[in-house]
Amino acid sequence: MTDPMVAVEGLTRTYRTGGIEVPALRGASFSVDPGRLVAIKGRSGSGKTTLLNLIGGLDTPDGGTVHVNGRDVGALPEDDLLALRRDDIGFVFQSHGLISVLSAAENVEVPLRLVRTPPAERDERVRVLLSLVGLADHAAQRPHELSGGQRQRVAIARALANRPRLLLADEPTGQLDSETASAIMPLLRALVASEGVTVLVATHDETLLTEADRVLHLEDGLITEPQAPTPA
Ligand code: ADP
Ligand code: MG
Secondary structure, three states, rough: OOOOOOOEEEEEEEEEOEEEEEEEEEEEEEEOOOEEEEEOOOOOOOOOOHHHHHHHOOOOOOOOEEEEOEEHHHHHHHHHHHHHHHHEEEEEEOOOOOOOOOOHHHHHHHHHHHHHOOHHHHHHHHHHHHHHHHOOOHOOHHHOOOHHHHHHHHHHHHHHHOOOEEEEEEEEOOOHHHHHHHHHHHHHHHHHHOOOEEEEEEEOHHHHHHHHHHHEEEEOEEEEEEOOOOOO
């Protein structure tokens, strides 16, 4: 048996604002094997962002545990958590979050500079990543000179720069038209194959689910997995 890339066990998280308690997660459990493309489906407000933030160590649960690549995210000292986020986990958000004054190539380069990748290796990695996401000819363009779908593809390339084991994508197609959106899942599928990365993508868009190896449902703060139809 392979060790899971992500193991979530009994995860709870309740937001408390102005005396009101909003239980976003009520004991979610699931695990994901390495090299899979897994979709987390849930309507708006079902806790998808909360779940991905906890898996990525951006937030702390009230109860339960998250293991990423065998490490207990909640128990890591701050330095190790920073290293985990920098080296092992890539994030893609609904809004691309690119730096507007930098070109596509320079945006992808940022995480490589953070870990002091030597210039020649950096240039090569940026070239490979931009061609992986189909933007080899757009390296010099700034975000405002790219379409929404192209910007999101730059964001995906940037998230993969330091070869993370795990890519967390939070509604990456949320701001794209449906035609542009439909190209993102096949791209993630191709990246699973070429980069060996494990992808967890949260979405409320039904049309994106067909590309996924597995679809998990997030409902009432719990994860359920619909049974695959039994072959006749
Ligand atoms: P989704 O990403 O599926 O739309 P979220 O994880 O953003 O869901 O939110 C889950 C629930 O938690 C919602 O009811 C939301 O209103 C609430 N929530 C999310 N973030 C906060 C916050 N920072 N403070 C208070 N409530 C929050
Ligand atoms: Mg969300």
